Amino acid sequence: MKQYFQLIKDPRFRLVQNDHRPFIDGPAPRRVRLNREGFAMVPGVKKKTLVSPGTLLAEHPSPDKGDLHSPIYGVITEINARSVFVDAMDPAEAEPGAFPPLPEPADLLRQGLEGEELVSAVKKLGVNTRSLGRRAKTLIVNALNPEPGVRWAEPMLVEHADEIRACLELQRRFRRADEILLAVPTGCSVRFSGIRAVEVEPVYPNSVNELLIKEVTGEEAPPDVAAVGLHNVWSLGRVALTGLPLTETVITIGTASNWANFVVKNGSLVGELLEFLHISLQNGDTILRGGPLRGESLDRLDRSITKGAYGFFVVNAGEVPPIEGDSACVNCGACIVACPTRIDPRMLSRYAEFGKYNMSRKENFRLCVDCGLCGYVCIARRPVLQYIRLAVKRLEEEERLAGLTPLEPVGKA
Amino acid sequence: MSQSNNDILLAISTPPFWHCGRTIRQNSLHTLLALAPAAALSLIQWGVPAARVMALSMVAAIVTEAVCQILMKQKLSQDNGTAAVTGLALAFLLPASAPWWLTLIAAVxxxxxxxxxxxxxxxNQVNAALVGWALVFVSFPIPMDPNAAVLHTSLADPLFRAKFFGGAAAADFPLADLLLGRQLGGLGATQTGALFLGGLYLALRGVIRWEIPCAFLAGTFLVASAFHLADPELYAGPLFHIFSGSTVFAAFFLATEDSCCPHRRLPMTLYGLTGGALVMLIRVFGVYADGAPFAVxxxxxxxxxxxxxxxxxxGTGPRKAKRTSDNEGRARS
Incomplete structure (x- = not known):
């Protein structure tokens, strides 16, 4: 009876589906597009350079962002401000020695590196350590599917247990968190030795890190507790097992009627994936990278699956009620009921709509955990989450500017 | 296949890309569906005059909305059905004998x-249908009073009887009669049994939040019981008060208008309880026989x-606020 009175009764919000399907390797890409925003290209890598899988292309100046490697044999066809394009080539066709040698596998588990040395070794292999190496008393590994529709977490705990075990071992050697916990869905019997497992009700939005921490510790926003997603854990585990730079990502590809989990090369073009899966699109369909509640929609088929992406979905035209222009808030209060952080998305979205960003401060806009439920339940089909993100962005920018010291005019007598 | 994919035009949108499917129009259609049984029973009871009032009220409401939207340079939104719902809710409060000009004034x-x-x-801060009703109710008391205006009927107004002949007179009205709408009052609002079922449907659907009608009826029940226990001769029992007049209609359809009610659980409960209590206070101490619309x-x-x-x-509460969260938990469970 309970579910009848609830606002959200979508069975897809249950994050455990008990439908195990093996991981499928994605297609061999004909072309990849790698995001290089914020990266500095390695000297010598330019247009027409031949690259092998694992060839270092660009480095990130930040110590906790992984470097960029080529996922395939190919030739760099274009480098612009945002992306690097690599067209695939068959190494058998080129003359021997034309391609750079494959990198030597580095066995991180055997090498015995610890602490900061290990962090920098991992960074060089392309893994982001911002959340994996969070300094906290307790670090919770979030083994729930990050969003409804994304389904790789459950089978990953079983099929890729080696990766996870290897990652947990490396994480221990980072020596940044005192205790590492594993949050698993209720009823899941997977355990790893030496790691305390905590069962969490697998219902969205419990998989959002902030809310997961509350479910695990029983406290809202406790100090010194952080969470890291299983996707990131898998990446580190993969690198630990292969010893090669990270060039793959796990994604769920889903449409209205079907889904499957894939291990695809970083930078695979979504057009090639759709072709591989024989998914044909219609005018007005939406394709999105990330999850159905928090992801981003793509405008073209030559966009790619980036390193952190955990899903790719097709939402057909007519599957959801369309957003019709700038519809006004009707004060129905559904977003207020749905909001897990008990803030007021109704007023926040209105403040942003009319440019009154300052008013958002009163309404604790910073507590938004970006779960997207407000937009999911909005009967007026307002982009509520987008409005809140806009306000957050604007205010952060404002605060950043306020922190700068204004330049004094020079040479004014 | 890929060729066709390359030619198509993708839609760009903002997250979330999934939606619960609930829209304003759907909510209106569900509300109209929930009102349908009461409307049907009312047609059986009052015949053509009731149909006339309901149709006129709905049409007038829709046309007024359209005219206002044209004048205000807004997009026309008659297709979302909210004007029709308001028109019908207003008609439910009018007597079946309401003349055309009265209905028209009320709806406009x-x-x-x-x-x-x-x-x-x-x-709007106050339920729109109630604003129209209150305006004509105060301005034209005679045609709005079913006891004075509805002539060709053998039905009696239970609240009128209870108010002026004492609570014992309520015994003339068996509960079954009240539930089946055999009482004099607003043409649809008195079909309490049908409205109760309709309201239940809306609550199950999640169109209205169940806390408000529950608390509203509980408030009426508690205060009516208190009066009844104090003097059964003078004051009728709680079930009589819930199922007579427009209490059920107010609890499920009027008090729950989304823009006019609070949305968190504890405020909704208090809001409902206050409303239910006010119904009884107006019925007992006020000059009007039926207090429900005014209470709302x-x-x-x-x-x-x-x-x-x-x-x-x-996560922003004071750290020692262990007890606050306990209270919250209790209010939620």
């Missing part, structure tokens, strides 16, 4: 003054006050 005022003057659907208008005005009751947002 409901939409014009009650809703569009505030900016449109969802911006009063709590509509109090709603912003109730909405001020809210818990600390996520």
């Amino acid at each position: 005022c409901a939409m014009g003054v009650g809703r569009m003057a505030f900016g449109g659907y969802g911006a 208008m009063l709590i509509n005005l109090l709603a912003p006050m109730f909405a001020l009751i809210r818990s600390h947002p996520f």
Whole structure:
């Protein structure tokens, strides 16, 4: 009876589906597009350079962002401000020695590196350590599917247990968190030795890190507790097992009627994936990278699956009620009921709509955990989450500017 | 296949890309569906005059909304059905004998003054249908009084009897009669049994939040019981008060108008309880026989006050607030 009175009764919000399907390797890409925003290209890598899988292309100046490697044999066809394009080539066709040698596998588990040395070794292999190496008393590994529709977490705990075990071992050697916990869905019997497992009700939005921490510790926003997603854990585990730079990502590809989990090369073009899966699109369909509640929609088929992406979905035209222009808030209060952080998305979205960003401060806009439920339940089909993100962005920018010291005019007598 | 993919035009949108599927229009259609049984019973009971009032009220409400939207340079939104719902809700409160001009004035005022003057659907602070009803009820008491205006009927007004002949007179009205709408009052609002079922449907569907009707009826029940226990001769019992007049209609369909009620659980409960209690206070101490519509208008005005009751947002509560969270948990369970 309970579910009848609830606002959200979508069975897809249950994050455990008990439908195990093996991981499928994605297609061999004909072309990849790698995001290089914020990266500095390695000297010598330019247009027409031949690259092998694992060839270092660009480095990130930040110590906790992984470097960029080529996922395939190919030739760099274009480098612009945002992306690097690599067209695939068959190494058998080129003359021997034309391609750079494959990198030597580095066995991180055997090498015995610890602490900061290990962090920098991992960074060089392309893994982001911002959340994996969070300094906290307790670090919770979030083994729930990050969003409804994304389904790789459950089978990953079983099929890729080696990766996870290897990652947990490396994480221990980072020596940044005192205790590492594993949050698993209720009823899941997977355990790893030496790691305390905590069962969490697998219902969205419990998989959002902030809310997961509350479910695990029983406290809202406790100090010194952080969470890291299983996707990131898998990446580190993969690198630990292969010893090669990270060039793959796990994604769920889903449409209205079907889904499957894939291990695809970083930078695979979504057009090639759709072709591989024989998914044909219609005018007005939406394709999105990330999850159905928090992801981003793509405008073209030559966009790619980036390193952190955990899903790719097709939402057909007519599957959801369309957003019709700038519809006004009707004060129905559904977003207020749905909001897990008990803030007021109704007023926040209105403040942003009319440019009154300052008013958002009163309404604790910073507590938004970006779960997207407000937009999911909005009967007026307002982009509520987008409005809140806009306000957050604007205010952060404002605060950043306020922190700068204004330049004094020079040479004014 | 890929060739066709390359030619298609993708739609760009903002997250979330999934949606619960609930829209304003769907909510309106569900509400109309929930009102349908009561409307049907009312047609059986009153025949053509009731059909006339309901149709005129709905058409007048829709046309008024359209005219206002044209004047206000807004997009026309008659297709979302909210004007039809308001028109029908208003008709339910009018007597079957209401003359055309009375219905017209009520509907035009409901939409014009009650809703569009505030900016449109969802911006009004007081239920629009009630604004129209209150205006004609106060201005034209004689044609609005079913006891004076509805002549060709053998039905009696239970609240009128209870008020002026004492609670014992309530025994003339068996509960079954009240539930089946064999009572004099608003043409649809008195079909309490059908409305109760309709309201239950809406609550199950999640169109209205169940806390408000529950608390509203509980408030009426508690206060009526208190009066009844104090003097059964003078004051009728709680079930009589719930199922006579427009209490059920107010609880499920009027008090729950989204823009006029608070949305968090504890405020909704208090809002409902206050409304239910006010119904009884107006019936016992007021000059009007049926207090429900006025009670709803009063709590509509109090709603912003109730909405001020809210818990600390996520993780911002004082650290020692262990007890606060306990209280919250209790209010939720």
